[in-house]
Amino acid sequence: MKKLIVATFISVFLVLSFAVMAPAKEIKIGVILPLSGALAPTGKSLKEGADLAADIVNGKYPDLKISIAQWEGIPSLGGAKIKLVYADHRADPGWGADQAKRLIEDEKVTGLFGCYNSAVTKTASVEAERAAIPFVNPDSTSPALTKRGLTWFWRVTPHETWFTADLFNFLDGLAAGKARGVGPVGKEQISTLAVAVENTEWGAASLTEIVKFAADHGYKIVESFRYPHKAADLKSEARRMMASKADCYLFAPYIADAILFIKTLKEMRATPKLIWGQDAGFIIPDFYKTLGAAVNGILTRDLFSPELGKVKPEAAKINAMYKERTGFDFSGSSARDFVGIQVWAHALNSAGSTDPQAIRKALNDLYISSDELIMPWKGVRFGSPFPGDTHQNELGSGVINQYQGWPDGKLHVVYPFEFSTANLIYPFPGWK
Amino acid sequence: MLLPFVILTDLIKMELAIELILFGILMGLIFAFISLGLALIFGVMNIVNFAHGEFLMVGMYVALLTSTYLHLDPFLSLPIAAAMGFLLGIASYRFLIKDILRGPMVAQLFGTFGLMLFLRYLAMFIFGPDVRTVPSGILVGKSVLLGWVALDLSKVVAAGLCLGLFVVVYWIINRTKLGRALRATSLDAEAARYMGIDTEKINALAWGIGGATVGIAGGLLAHFYYVTPTVGMVFVLIAFATVALGGFGSISGAFVAGLIIGLIQVIGGQYLSELKFTFIYLMYFLTVVFRPRGLFGW
Numbered sequence: 001m002k003k004l005i006v007a008t009f010i011s012v013f014l015v016l017s018f019a020v021m022a023p024a025k026e027i028k029i030g031v032i033l034p035l036s037g038a039l040a041p042t043g044k045s046l047k048e049g050a051d052l053a054a055d056i057v058n059g060k061y062p063d064l065k066i067s068i069a070q071w072e073g074i075p076s077l078g079g080a081k082i083k084l085v086y087a088d089h090r091a092d093p094g095w096g097a098d099q100a101k102r103l104i105e106d107e108k109v110t111g112l113f114g115c116y117n118s119a120v121t122k123t124a125s126v127e128a129e130r131a132a133i134p135f136v137n138p139d140s141t142s143p144a145l146t147k148r149g150l151t152w153f154w155r156v157t158p159h160e161t162w163f164t165a166d167l168f169n170f171l172d173g174l175a176a177g178k179a180r181g182v183g184p185v186g187k188e189q190i191s192t193l194a195v196a197v198e199n200t201e202w203g204a205a206s207l208t209e210i211v212k213f214a215a216d217h218g219y220k221i222v223e224s225f226r227y228p229h230k231a232a233d234l235k236s237e238a239r240r241m242m243a244s245k246a247d248c249y250l251f252a253p254y255i256a257d258a259i260l261f262i263k264t265l266k267e268m269r270a271t272p273k274l275i276w277g278q279d280a281g282f283i284i285p286d287f288y289k290t291l292g293a294a295v296n297g298i299l300t301r302d303l304f305s306p307e308l309g310k311v312k313p314e315a316a317k318i319n320a321m322y323k324e325r326t327g328f329d330f331s332g333s334s335a336r337d338f339v340g341i342q343v344w345a346h347a348l349n350s351a352g353s354t355d356p357q358a359i360r361k362a363l364n365d366l367y368i369s370s371d372e373l374i375m376p377w378k379g380v381r382f383g384s385p386f387p388g389d390t391h392q393n394e395l396g397s398g399v400i401n402q403y404q405g406w407p408d409g410k411l412h413v414v415y416p417f418e419f420s421t422a423n424l425i426y427p428f429p430g431w432k
Numbered sequence: 433m434l435l436p437f438v439i440l441t442d443l444i445k446m447e448l449a450i451e452l453i454l455f456g457i458l459m460g461l462i463f464a465f466i467s468l469g470l471a472l473i474f475g476v477m478n479i480v481n482f483a484h485g486e487f488l489m490v491g492m493y494v495a496l497l498t499s500t501y502l503h504l505d506p507f508l509s510l511p512i513a514a515a516m517g518f519l520l521g522i523a524s525y526r527f528l529i530k531d532i533l534r535g536p537m538v539a540q541l542f543g544t545f546g547l548m549l550f551l552r553y554l555a556m557f558i559f560g561p562d563v564r565t566v567p568s569g570i571l572v573g574k575s576v577l578l579g580w581v582a583l584d585l586s587k588v589v590a591a592g593l594c595l596g597l598f599v600v601v602y603w604i605i606n607r608t609k610l611g612r613a614l615r616a617t618s619l620d621a622e623a624a625r626y627m628g629i630d631t632e633k634i635n636a637l638a639w640g641i642g643g644a645t646v647g648i649a650g651g652l653l654a655h656f657y658y659v660t661p662t663v664g665m666v667f668v669l670i671a672f673a674t675v676a677l678g679g680f681g682s683i684s685g686a687f688v689a690g691l692i693i694g695l696i697q698v699i700g701g702q703y704l705s706e707l708k709f710t711f712i713y714l715m716y717f718l719t720v721v722f723r724p725r726g727l728f729g730w
Contacts (some may be wrong), residue, residue, distance in 0.1 A: 235455045239451065256660065
């Protein structure tokens with residue numbers, strides 16, 4: 001009997017020892033991104049953001065004060081490592097769906113992640129829905145994606161509707177005195193808007209959103225028009241904006257027209273109180289490289305700024321790690337893919353299993369606080385922030401940046417107000 | 433339906449009318465000058481140069497590069513832009529056009545179309561797709577107040593220079609021996625040859641002068657417009673519409689049509705911006721259908 005007990009003990013000890021010594025299990029996540037073609041540079045930066053997050057989850061980084069940096073794998077899964085299995089969707093929705101299928105059937109991934117291009121996310125997520133495995137989307141902004149009622153699709157990034165809402169929340173806050181370094185301005189000072197958008201689907205959609213939110217927030221659009229994309233001359237359009245005597249000029253152009261509009265307004269000595277651009281042409285480096293000091297005071301909606309490190313110390317550290325690896329600061333896109341992998345890690349840890357149903361429940365119940373994130377968000381929690389949305393992160397936000405101190409200046413965050421990295425320059429200083 | 437009424441009541445307000453006419457004339461003169469080379473080449477050789485916009489782009493890059501790297505004022509780079517345009521025109525004729533002239537009409541069309549693609553993507557290869565602007569210059573970024581109207585100084589000077597150069601080209605064509613040879617070649621190349629005119633040389637010169645004028649136009653345009661390898665596309669369609677309206681081959685037609693198109697695009701931009709180029713191309717279409725010889729063509 002004594003021998004039997006000793007043998008049992010030895011057996012149990014050996015089994016446990018092997019269990020401890022055996023390499024931790026891998027959890028495969030299929031990542032579908034545009035890794036070739038015109039979007040290859042963007043795809044590369046998205047991959048680098050996701051890779052960095054996976055490395056932080058899998059390794060140990062005691063200096064970083066965020067949970068995943070302390071885990072060395074997924075704690076509730078015995079330290080299982082996250083393995084990202086990449087696929088290139090070539091910006092082709094059909095090809096993206098095929099890749100999703102391949103990752104699910106051949107690679108046996110636990111879930112999917114991607115795809116940046118909204119059109120590809122749309123088709124690839126349908127494959128995840130069919131296979132009943134989770135799809136976490138960190139970076140596609142078409143509002144329609146979370147209005148399809150899918151049960152296996154969660155979006156971490158704010159979508160386009162949000163960005164226009166941000167503008168009007170910013171204006172409301174500016175009027176009420178919430179903007180850093182500026183007292184209450186009073187709504188009557190910024191209540192009239194002139195809107196110029198390019199004559200494309202994106203421009204028209206931007207105008208529709210602006211008109212809707214302006215009505216909801218009590219602002220008056222005194223001038224609005226669509227102009228031909230890549231125009232030879234925008235003199236009369238600039239004149240219309242000035243003649244409207246609007247307080248705020250709002251634009252949705254691509255790069256060439258953005259440059260032409262600002263040059264023309266400068267030439268005509270326009271003096272609005274505020275100039276805001278809807279991303280795109282207003283954040284491409286050619287915009288500030290060509291216009292130099294003429295960009296000072298201009299606001300643009302964006303998603304991220306390296307300057308956020310001033311108010312989010314962990315973001316500064318992680319950005320420095322990213323820069324060391326890639327030579328570049330995080331962009332709004334790569335930073336969101338970093339956060340997307342964080343979401344996957346937290347969901348897996350909460351689920352304590354790779355069973356799709358358990359992960360699904362974990363994602364539905366997930367809450368990640370703002371302190372954990374490099375993005376200027378209140379956190380991550382999936383809900384229905386706008387009518388019709390399902391599984392949309394309701395604590396996200398875009399940012400509004402302001403060009404300050406150019407030609408050698410910075411893009412400073414001025415909204416969300418709690419993450420402001422500099423005093424807002426208000427009113428728009430004009431051009432000398 | 434109320435739009436014509438709105439335009440009429442607005443134009444009665446002299447202030448707006450004066451502003452629109454001023455803006456329209458300034459841009460119109462520049463459009464006209466851009467179209468001049470196209471009209472000239474067509475007039476002499478009956479060939480449409482699809483690469484005309486790319487010649488313009490080359491002139492713009494000359495201004496950009498000389499001001500960026502040689503720190504030469506872009507205004508002073510105009511002679512270099514003219515020389516580059518001239519050489520490009522001559523080279524295009526010598527190495528491409530001369531040969532394809534012997535082929536069918538479609539070869540001529542595709543020949544200049546190929547030249548357009550070659551120059552555009554060569555620029556893309558060398559300079560990349562970046563959008564750039566001339567950084568500084570005596571005229572760059574400066575505006576003048578004319579009463580209550582602020583005008584871009586570079587546009588005012590460019591328009592004035594375009595007007596002056598138009599007069600010079602008009603004088604060359606109508607008052608000099610070279611101009612007579614050009615006109616004779618355009619009317620009947622064979623008869624001109626019998627009269628002892630070296631039509632080969634005249635053809636090459638037409639391409640050279642056409643290239644030089646559009647090179648200068650590019651140098652002027654770069655003062656206030658962005659530069660990118662595809663920029664020619666924006667202006668070449670307007671140039672085609674201008675030449676069709678003025679009459680293919682007519683110098684004075686290009687001048688008047690440029691002004692008309694300048695005014696249309698400014699007034700269109702004031703009232704129906706998204707359709708302003710539609711008005712221009714509609715006019716192009718109507719001209720081609722109802723008056724194929726244009727306003728001043730033969």
